[in-house]
Amino acid sequence: MRTLPEQEDRGREGKRPGSESTPKNQESTERLTHLIRNATIAMSFYQTVEQYAPFTTENPVRIPGSDRVRRILHQGRVLPEDFSILLSTAAASFLEEMAQEAHRLTVQYFGRTILLYTPMYLSNHCVNQCRYCGFNANNAIPRKQLSLAEVEKEAAAIAATGLKHVLILTGDARHVAGISYLKDCLEILRRYFTSIGIEIYALETDEYRQLIEAGVDSLTIYQETYNESLYDDLHPNGPKRDYRFRLDAPERACRAGIRSVNIAALLGLDDWRRDAFFTGLHADYLQRHYPEVEIGLSMPRIRSHAGDYQIRQPVTDENLVQIMLAWRLFLPRVGMALSTRENACLRDNLIRLGVTKMSAGSTTKVGGRTQSQEDVGQFEIADHRSVTEMRLQIQRLGYQPVFKDWQPIL
């Protein structure tokens, strides 16, 4: 763990070199707002990570008796310690009971609906060297960034499938895919989509605010792992190396006025019980501190990609199910997004266990829908169904595919 003085140096609004400064005319009022906020919310999720670190690293989770698991399932309210028990090996033999309850809660709070969205890769330039990622700066892959004309073509191709929610992605390369490039892209994308999410490098609060004003309503950002020393190993170079700056990114977006935030750990990097536990606590933290923001969770399992990273902590289908169920029981109202990292059969089966959002017609390649492709994506996808195929299958499973669940109101 890092020392406290270093954390405080960063501050909650700490400026990073190269970040854009606040315009003069807003400075005084914004500064006042920040001072008040900093005084009233003198916390970060980092304190929670520190609080639970010894409890979960040395002994992943206490192993309770099965009667304890049964009691949690019927007590109607799941506290953090109960949640850790639901992730434990003791709960692994209760998956069907947990699934029944998770299904009931999901139908109650979300109905029989699945929101559809799709990822759109704008750029794969990246200065980071994340050991597990296909866009790692050291990987010799063709690098590409969509021109604005290409953005328009790709957007039109996606919109033609009926999708209204898009998630735009870039690598971490501020020198090419900076805030101004993103704003230009957003101006185009707003004409095609009613909801735009970003899954890009961590930003400062003011940068989030600028993108929100330009049309972004949701943020997806993965901590990858909550294990700080492992995080340091996996991110040897580049801006992403800053664990704390990444950890506080969702919170900065919340303060900038984002509507929804989706967080996750990349499952397979560390002990999944530990990372799933911290992801749940992180969502709980955000939900309690920023109740106006819709909080969602994803369960990405690491996939095969360019590079030579060996998966150290494989996550089985059974493990994945246990994670989702424990999350649903702990946080009945959080959304859960399931990507095409998983295959069609598994995705179909997971719908009834708590999923509320699914991607469809996905590609992880830059311009993957409109350009002839020799280059490689960020990772291999496992469900290649088209939007129409997904729509029909969701209907067959007794759910309503939802294409629009937000629209700009500015």
Added chain:
Amino acid sequence: MSGGGEQMTDELKIGGRDFQSRLLLGTGKLFSDALIPEIVTSSGAQIITVALRRIDFESETENILRHIPRDIQLMPNTSGARNADEAVRIARIARAAGCGNLIKIEVIADNKYLMPDGYETVRATEILAKEGFIVLPYVSPDLMVAKRLVDAGAAAVMPLGAPIGSNRGLKTKELIRILIDEIDLPIIVDAGLGKPSHACEAMEMGADACLVNTAIAGARDPVAMAGAFGKAVQAGREAYLAGPGTESLVAAASSPLTGFLHENSTGAGRSG
């Protein structure tokens, strides 16, 4: 309007319009919007609420409005609004898109419990009522908030029976009863009603209408459940109009405390 005489009609009046049905329907959780016509028919409902955020105006196949029968009153709602300004903007967008001027205000800045923000709801109601909207605000059953909504120009008050989607029934019964007694606007119990008996109970107590969504969408057979809610609301209303007898835990045939008054009237001469 109808020739049957005033005492024969019992209509729900909202914004100058009369409705025979006192069950309002929610949407957004059904496994298929194509069920809506059947649900409308089985329940007899005449008002249906739809979140503007979910209306896909441009889509041929996914536009929920295509499934709403023409004779049904559409009531867009401001789901997703986190404050009064957002609710106002959503209402204006809905009207501009041709969804009419009836609007259900939902201002929720709490995604954990989905509790409405009374203060912001009053603000939005005031602005929209002035702009000619018929405003139905969704609130916690708080008498003072309800009074402010009356002043702000609301057309009805929609108190929650329990948190949205909880199916827990009339948990706020005593507070809703106060609104029924004190507020001179239709009181429409919205949210939390999990079973037809809950809706019936609200209507027996004197609520003017109920709005149901989750309990219908979550049922194994939503069409049949909608029918059951329609009947329960009707039965509760009829019971209310019939004037239910008061409940008593003991069979009390006489008047133990005041009976002496009657005894005196027959034996007046004995006192001497």
